[in-house]
Amino acid sequence: MEIIRFLDDNGKPLKDPPFEAEELIEGYKALRRARFFDEKALILQRQGKLGVFPPIRGQEAAQVGATLALRPTDWAVPSYRESGVALTHGLPLTHLILYWRAHPAGWRFPDEVRLLPFYIPIATQIPQAVGLAHAAQYHGEDWVVAVFIGDGGTSEGDFHEGLNFASVFNAPVLFVVQNNGWAISVPTSRQMKVPHVALRAQGYGIPGVVVDGNDLIAVWHTAREAAHRARNGEGPTLIEAMTYRIAPHTTSDDPKRYRDEKEAEAWLRKEPVKRMQNALKHLGLWDEERERALLEELEAEFQAALEEADRTPEPEPWEIVEHVYAERTPDLDRAWKALGGPA
Numbered sequence: 001m002e003i004i005r006f007l008d009d010n011g012k013p014l015k016d017p018p019f020e021a022e023e024l025i026e027g028y029k030a031l032r033r034a035r036f037f038d039e040k041a042l043i044l045q046r047q048g049k050l051g052v053f054p055p056i057r058g059q060e061a062a063q064v065g066a067t068l069a070l071r072p073t074d075w076a077v078p079s080y081r082e083s084g085v086a087l088t089h090g091l092p093l094t095h096l097i098l099y100w101r102a103h104p105a106g107w108r109f110p111d112e113v114r115l116l117p118f119y120i121p122i123a124t125q126i127p128q129a130v131g132l133a134h135a136a137q138y139h140g141e142d143w144v145v146a147v148f149i150g151d152g153g154t155s156e157g158d159f160h161e162g163l164n165f166a167s168v169f170n171a172p173v174l175f176v177v178q179n180n181g182w183a184i185s186v187p188t189s190r191q192m193k194v195p196h197v198a199l200r201a202q203g204y205g206i207p208g209v210v211v212d213g214n215d216l217i218a219v220w221h222t223a224r225e226a227a228h229r230a231r232n233g234e235g236p237t238l239i240e241a242m243t244y245r246i247a248p249h250t251t252s253d254d255p256k257r258y259r260d261e262k263e264a265e266a267w268l269r270k271e272p273v274k275r276m277q278n279a280l281k282h283l284g285l286w287d288e289e290r291e292r293a294l295l296e297e298l299e300a301e302f303q304a305a306l307e308e309a310d311r312t313p314e315p316e317p318w319e320i321v322e323h324v325y326a327e328r329t330p331d332l333d334r335a336w337k338a339l340g341g342p343a
């Protein structure tokens with residue numbers, strides 16, 4: 001299958017980018033911001049100031065590019081690795097920090113940010129995203145849904161049920177598969193016998209495209225086209241973003257035990273942040289001074305968010321059951337009382 005690309009491995013544009021100069025700069029800033037958070041999150045985790053964390057290093061363009069194609073009224077439905085999606089779609093940094101601290105104040109995302117919570121059980125978010133998209137259509141709304149999943153998740157039944165439903169009901173969904181080579185220790189070759197996840201879409205009558213997932217412009221452009229089609233009533237698209245998980249699966253994983261780290265080093269050479277930065281430099285839109293200024297801004301933003309998260313009072317024990325359902329079931333009510341929850 002053809003792999004859609006706009007940049008070569010070093011970031012040199014292969015053709016004219018289909019975006020304005022200002023858009024490209026904003027896109028790069030969102031990409032750099034996602035990387036910045038990832039770097040900081042790892043440090044916080046090692047300091048014991050964040051719980052277990054799934055890094056996105058190497059996958060920023062797949063996440064940020066697809067999200068940049070969304071409007072604020074569109075929904076993003078993440079898996080657990082999508083901090084780049086969450087930040088780009090408007091989740092406040094403080095909120096994201098509190099989420100990964102397992103603080104209840106971080107569990108419920110703000111109403112104005114059209115983002116469903118992170119899903120830890122893989123692929124369970126697919127039927128829900130498709131239902132959400134079907135609702136848009138049913139109510140005559142023009143919002144679309146982008147749902148994010150890993151290559152491993154595509155082996156789950158929920159993925160196939162979701163694709164079939166979306167196809168039959170023409171639901172306005174973008175299935176964004178980040179094919180990052182691994183499902184913890186299981187390589188993609190053990191997930192499927194076909195060379196591309198995108199080929200699976202054909203079986204459901206859905207267009208499936210393969211894009212260079214480390215090329216921000218390619219992902220952004222492809223997702224924008226898919227969103228446009230979905231909004232026009234032309235149904236779902238599966239976008240397979242070819243990328244690589246350079247970092248460990250989570251902060252508790254040791255990839256050296258199951259993969260050759262030379263593989264990761266090779267992918268590091270075409271990592272998306274440097275590549276997009278080089279693209280902007282080729283286009284005469286970026287230089288070291290602008291980069292330094294951006295990093296200062298990101299540092300200030302991060303420190304302010306961290307201080308706010310640190311000021312958030314410790315949760316009360318009963319808060320763990322507070323938001324499970326809209327109303328407490330008898331079991332939850334017993335737990336609430338046992339934990340000292342107010343009557």
Ligand SMILES: Cc1ncc(C[n+]2csc(CCOP(=O)(O)OP(=O)(O)O)c2C)c(N)n1
Pocket residue numbers: 081120121122123149150151152153154180182183184245249
């Ligand atoms: C239903 C379910 N089964 C098993 C797991 C354990 N598990 C957590 S992550 C993971 C691998 C997922 O790989 P992939 O979908 O490729 O996403 P990636 O972690 O590479 O982003 C597994 C099997 C889980 N979370 N949910």
